[in-house]
Amino acid sequence: MVTTVSHPLVQHKLSLMRDVRTGVKEFRELAGEVSLLLAYEAMRDLELAPERLSTPIEEGEFPMLSGKKLALVAILRAGLIMTDAIVSLVPAAKVGHIGLYRDPESLLPVAYYNKLPADIAERRVFLTDPMLATGGSASAAITRLKEAGAQSIKLMTILSAPEGIALIERDHPDVEIVTAAVDPQLNDHGYIVPGLGDAGDRIYGTK
Numbered sequence: 001m002v003t004t005v006s007h008p009l010v011q012h013k014l015s016l017m018r019d020v021r022t023g024v025k026e027f028r029e030l031a032g033e034v035s036l037l038l039a040y041e042a043m044r045d046l047e048l049a050p051e052r053l054s055t056p057i058e059e060g061e062f063p064m065l066s067g068k069k070l071a072l073v074a075i076l077r078a079g080l081i082m083t084d085a086i087v088s089l090v091p092a093a094k095v096g097h098i099g100l101y102r103d104p105e106s107l108l109p110v111a112y113y114n115k116l117p118a119d120i121a122e123r124r125v126f127l128t129d130p131m132l133a134t135g136g137s138a139s140a141a142i143t144r145l146k147e148a149g150a151q152s153i154k155l156m157t158i159l160s161a162p163e164g165i166a167l168i169e170r171d172h173p174d175v176e177i178v179t180a181a182v183d184p185q186l187n188d189h190g191y192i193v194p195g196l197g198d199a200g201d202r203i204y205g206t207k
């Protein structure tokens with residue numbers, strides 16, 4: 001299942017991210033802001049339970065987050081910008097990291113780094129990667145999460161391609177994708193078109 005967050009603020013900020021004239025500082029800020037707005041949607045179904053407390057005026061029962069605790073997991077490196085922003089909304093969340101590279105011969109993603117909260121099986125997991133292109137890395141990361149015991153996973157991306165969505169839906173039909181937009185296609189180099197370029201390079205000013 002794919003949820004596209006069509007809110008005007010998200011779409012406006014995404015267009016600014018796409019703009020080739022947008023520099024590193026602004027791109028980072030926008031990526032963080034869009035991530036917060038995506039999290040607002042992705043976390044819409046967090047459980048609440050009434051808790052008793054007193055306002056300065058009177059005592060009553062008020063909704064507080066309950067249910068499973070949260071884990072944010074970044075796919076390195078570009079996913080970091082998203083978890084760094086989202087953790088400000090959910091400061092008690094634990095944060096994991098998965099690093100993947102593509103084996104030059106098999107072309108399959110290989111995990112070179114995998115550091116996850118030990119109790120990930122008991123947490124709702126929000127996996128972040130700004131760009132869902134072929135979907136190979138995201139699918140491999142979800143497999144890692146499931147091997148570690150994760151049972152509830154949402155994938156949060158800023159921009160997605162139909163190819164990546166199709167792969168996740170095939171490999172992991174239980175994982176909801178929350179994204180700001182789905183672009184029409186990938187080019188021959190695996191870039192999303194029209195896209196926003198290489199998200200990692202634009203976040204970190206590398207190239």
Ligand code: URA
Pocket residue numbers: 131133190191192193195196197198199200
């Ligand atoms: N990764 C990116 O950073 N950009 C793309 O367009 C595709 C994958």
